[in-house]
Amino acid sequence: xxxxxxxxxxxxxxxxxxxxxxxxxxxxxxxxxxxxxxxxxxxxxxxxxxxxxxxxxxxxxxxxxxxxxxxxxxxxxxxxxxxxxxxxxxxxxxxxxxxxxxxxxxxxxxxxxxxxxxxxxxxxxxxxxxxxxxxxxxxxxxxxxxxxxxxxxxxxxxxxxxxxxxxxxxxxxxxxxxxxxxxxxxxxxxxxxxxxxxxxxxxxxxxxxxxxxxxxxxxxxxxxxxxxxxxxxxxxxxxxxxxxxxxxxxxxxxxxxxxxxxxx
Amino acid sequence: xxxxxxxxxxxxxxxxxxxxxxxxxxxxxxxxxxxxxxxxxxxxxxxxxxxxxxxxxxxxxxxxxxxxxxxxxxxxxxxxxxxxxxxxxxxxxxxxxxxxxxxxxxxxxxxxxxxxxxxxxxxxxxxxxxxxxxxxxxxxxxxxxxxxxxxxxxxxxxxxxxxxxxxxxxxxxxxxxxxxxxxxxxxxxxxxxxxxxxxxxxxxxxxxxxxxxxxxxxxxxxxxxxxxxxxxxxxxxxxxxxxxxxxxxxxxxxxxxxxxxxxxxxxxxxxxxxxxxxxxxxxxxxxxxxxxxx
Numbered sequence: 001x002x003x004x005x006x007x008x009x010x011x012x013x014x015x016x017x018x019x020x021x022x023x024x025x026x027x028x029x030x031x032x033x034x035x036x037x038x039x040x041x042x043x044x045x046x047x048x049x050x051x052x053x054x055x056x057x058x059x060x061x062x063x064x065x066x067x068x069x070x071x072x073x074x075x076x077x078x079x080x081x082x083x084x085x086x087x088x089x090x091x092x093x094x095x096x097x098x099x100x101x102x103x104x105x106x107x108x109x110x111x112x113x114x115x116x117x118x119x120x121x122x123x124x125x126x127x128x129x130x131x132x133x134x135x136x137x138x139x140x141x142x143x144x145x146x147x148x149x150x151x152x153x154x155x156x157x158x159x160x161x162x163x164x165x166x167x168x169x170x171x172x173x174x175x176x177x178x179x180x181x182x183x184x185x186x187x188x189x190x191x192x193x194x195x196x197x198x199x200x201x202x203x204x205x206x207x208x209x210x211x212x213x214x215x216x217x218x219x220x221x222x223x224x225x226x227x228x229x230x231x232x233x234x235x236x237x238x239x240x241x242x243x244x245x246x247x248x249x250x251x252x253x254x255x256x257x258x259x260x261x262x263x264x
Numbered sequence: 265x266x267x268x269x270x271x272x273x274x275x276x277x278x279x280x281x282x283x284x285x286x287x288x289x290x291x292x293x294x295x296x297x298x299x300x301x302x303x304x305x306x307x308x309x310x311x312x313x314x315x316x317x318x319x320x321x322x323x324x325x326x327x328x329x330x331x332x333x334x335x336x337x338x339x340x341x342x343x344x345x346x347x348x349x350x351x352x353x354x355x356x357x358x359x360x361x362x363x364x365x366x367x368x369x370x371x372x373x374x375x376x377x378x379x380x381x382x383x384x385x386x387x388x389x390x391x392x393x394x395x396x397x398x399x400x401x402x403x404x405x406x407x408x409x410x411x412x413x414x415x416x417x418x419x420x421x422x423x424x425x426x427x428x429x430x431x432x433x434x435x436x437x438x439x440x441x442x443x444x445x446x447x448x449x450x451x452x453x454x455x456x457x458x459x460x461x462x463x464x465x466x467x468x469x470x471x472x473x474x475x476x477x478x479x480x481x482x483x484x485x486x487x488x489x490x491x492x493x494x495x496x497x498x499x500x501x502x503x504x505x506x507x508x509x510x511x512x513x514x515x516x517x518x519x520x521x522x523x524x525x526x527x528x529x530x531x532x533x534x535x536x537x538x539x540x541x542x543x544x545x546x547x548x549x550x551x552x553x554x555x556x557x558x
Contacts, residue, residue, distance in 0.1 A: 037539040042471065042558065066359055076471040077360040078388075079443040082352050083473045086554045087541055090350035097353055 032108050034169075036087050043084050045072060047105040051145075059148040060102055060155060062095070088166075093158045100162050103155055107170040110141045111177060118181045128183040131199070132229055135178060136222055139206055143218055150211040175199040194239060198232035302455055318453045319401050328506045329373050329407055333449075335501050336515065337549075344545050345376060345448065348477045348552055351543070354444050355384025356393050363392035364443040367467060369431040369460075370450020371397050372404025374411050376477075378418055380446065391423075396437065398429045432459040437467045448477040449550075452522040461535035468557040474537055480544065480551035481524035487547040495520075525551050 030038045037043040050068035058064035062081060069077045085097025094100050114137055120128060129137075142149060156167040175196040179186060187195060206225035213221045302308070333341045356363045364384070368377040377397045384390035395418075399405045405426050412419035429436055431447070432454055445464045454460040464474050482488040495516045502512025523531065525542050528551075532540045537555025544551050 036541050041539060041556075043539060043556075062357065063359060066357060074471070075362065076443055076469060078354065078356050078362075078364055079469075079473055080471055081357065082354045082444065083471070083539070083556045085353055086351070086473070086475075086539070086556075087543075088351075089543065090347065090353065097351060 032112050034166075035105060035108055042074065042080065043101075046074065046080065046084065047102060048109060050102060051106055051109060055102070055106070055148065056144050059145075060099060060106070060152050062099055065098055065102060089161050091158070091160045091162060093160060094155065094162060099155075100166070103152065103162075104166045104170065106145075106152070107167075107174070110138065111170070111174050113141065114138045114174075115177050115181045120181060125183050128181065131178055131182040131184040131233075132226060134182050135199070135203060135206075135225055135229055138174070138178070138203070139210065139218070139221060139225055142207070142210065146210065146213075146218060149207060153207060153211060171200050171204070172196065174203065178203075191236070191240070191243075195236060198236060199229070202228040202232045318455075328508075329404070331505055332502070332512070332515075335505060336498060336512075340546060340549075341449075344477060344550055345379060347545065348446075348448065348475070349376065349379045349383050351552060352380070352444070352446070352473075352475050353383075353387075354380060354393075355388035355390040357388055357390075363390065363394065365441065366393060366395040366444045366446065367398060367434075367437065367442045368395060369398045369429075369434070369445065369447045369464070370400070370453065371446070371448060372399030372401055372406075372408045372426075374408030374418070376446055376448045377408070377424070378412070378415065380444075381418065381423070394423045394425075396425045396427055396442075398427050398431060398434065398437075400428065400430050402428055432456055432463055434463050434467055439466050440469050442467045443469055443472050444475065445472065446475045446477075449479070451476055451478055452518050457523075458531055458534065461531055461537075465536045465557055470557055472557045474532065474553075474555045474557070476528075476532075476553045478528075478550060478553070479519040479522060480528070480548050482548045483544065484547040487549070491549065525553075528553055 030040070032039070032044075035044075046065060046068050049072055050064050053071065054064040054067040058067060065081060065084065066077050069080060074080060081096070081098040084101050085099075088097040088100040088104075090097055091100070114134060118128060145152070157163060178184075178199055179195060184195075186192065202225065205228055206221060209224045210218055210221040215221070302310075337344070354364060354366070366377070366380060368374075368380070371377050374397055377395050381393070381395055384393055397405070397408055399408070405428060409419060409426055412421075412424070418424040427436060431450070445468055447460075447464075451457055451460055461474075468474065482491055498516050499509045499513040503509040506512075522528075525544065525548065529540050529542055532553055532555045535555075536557065538558045540553070540555040542551045542553040
């Protein structure tokens with residue numbers, strides 16, 4: 001009887017999924033993608049503790065991770081280093097896979113912290129922060145590790161799989177999140193790419209500026225970031241105006257040709 | 265030398281390959297018919313017999329183990345093993361307190377075990393961590409001991425123990441006693457792979473790490489085609505180089521029967537490991553799987 005009922009449902013095109021929803025669709029994500037471990041995992045606890053406490057002192061090194069483990073009273077420190085680095089491929093130019101994970105985790109964790117409490121689907125446009133404030137918020141997050149920024153950036157740009165698989169995609173995700181979670185107007189044409197590229201370049205040049213900045217609380221870096229973003233956005237306006245003018249000229253030309261041909 | 269004819273006396277399903285594949289991808293156990301039979305390459309054999317038959321294969325190839333691996337992988341296995349050791353990056357750090365306790369299962373030849381110890385010493389100056397080299401096959405262990413003697417480094421060394429043990433049981437290894445469990449090109453020969461994974465979880469300490477290097481499913485169609493052609497030639501190469509057709513035939517078939525990356529990942533999770541992942545090497549010809557015991 002039940003089977004017959006199911007058959008009728010199938011034939012009538014009604015999917016049984018309506019009555020048996022997949023429970024995992026309603027589970028809140030417990031991972032900071034692309035990291036593979038959950039927020040309650042030892043890896044997450046160690047790395048977040050390292051970013052907040054030990055990296056400021058020891059920089060991006062195995063020492064910072066080990067000190068974080070000691071502070072958290074985690075034994076098997078050497079094993080845990082292998083566990084932390086497991087998702088990275090070893091590279092001749094990098095010190096160790098666990099340090100690569102620390103670099104990646106710093107990028108991912110701070111990106112998620114930047115957008116904490118923001119939801120464009122439920123919030124009004126005017127409630128969302130501006131693109132500039134998100135950029136500055138992200139840069140301010142790196143102030144405690146300011147003296148290690150130079151070493152951090154130089155490790156990120158080492159040519160190899162880590163650059164292609166982790167560093168560059170993470171930069172793209174950051175620029176994407178800055179635009180998506182701010183009140184900035186988004187586009188659905190080629191400007192979608194150029195805007196993200198512009199924001200990425202503003203962020204990277206600000207970070208490079210920050211690596212050499214000696215001003216109090218990196219005030220000059222923040223000013224530099226504001227100016228840079230403004231220039232990028234102005235460039236975007238120039239691009240839009242040029243694009244609009246090009247379309248105008250093209251359509252005008254087509255109409256002119258049409259009218260000439262109809263006269264002939 | 266193994267005789268194929270002797271296997272034919274066992275139950276020989278007409279399309280055993282297809283049936284076995286269905287079962288092996290369906291769950292962790294590669295058993296059929298209520299657990300009475302299991303696959304041995306593409307053949308179905310009684311469950312109790314597989315261990316002996318696999319033992320026969322490895323006894324047969326033990327003395328030519330290096331040549332066998334070089335032939336099967338065109339020498340790339342050395343790069344894979346190097347990558348495996350560097351990726352694991354294990355060893356007692358200078359500013360860490362306790363040395364590590366390794367276990368290398370199905371590692372009779374000792375190449376991974378010695379490689380791990382060498383890496384720990386060269387990179388971290390770790391000369392305290394210990395290693396248990398486990399193999400069910402005494403001939404393979406003898407091969408490893410022979411190598412240790414030749415290297416004059418790990419033979420009669422209190423840090424290294426050679427133990428004849430079934431990887432599915434490891435009855436001489438205490439629970440929660442090991443920091444790092446490695447198995448390289450060995451787990452596909454287990455009669456019950458899931459039992460082997462459960463045992464790995466049992467012997468590891470909380471925070472311990474499971475690392476496995478094994479042949480896998482090639483994801484690139486072109487490379488897969490090339491490999492399939494190569495696999496047809498391999499048994500003939502085996503008969504020419506090592507005068508052993510059947511063992512090489514078994515090794516090729518056992519690679520084909522091993523679960524794909526995602527299925528094996530699920531099996532590792534099922535054993536209780538967390539943060540499970542894998543990395544494909546050479547388009548998935550082999551893969552490194554890992555999991556953490558929390």
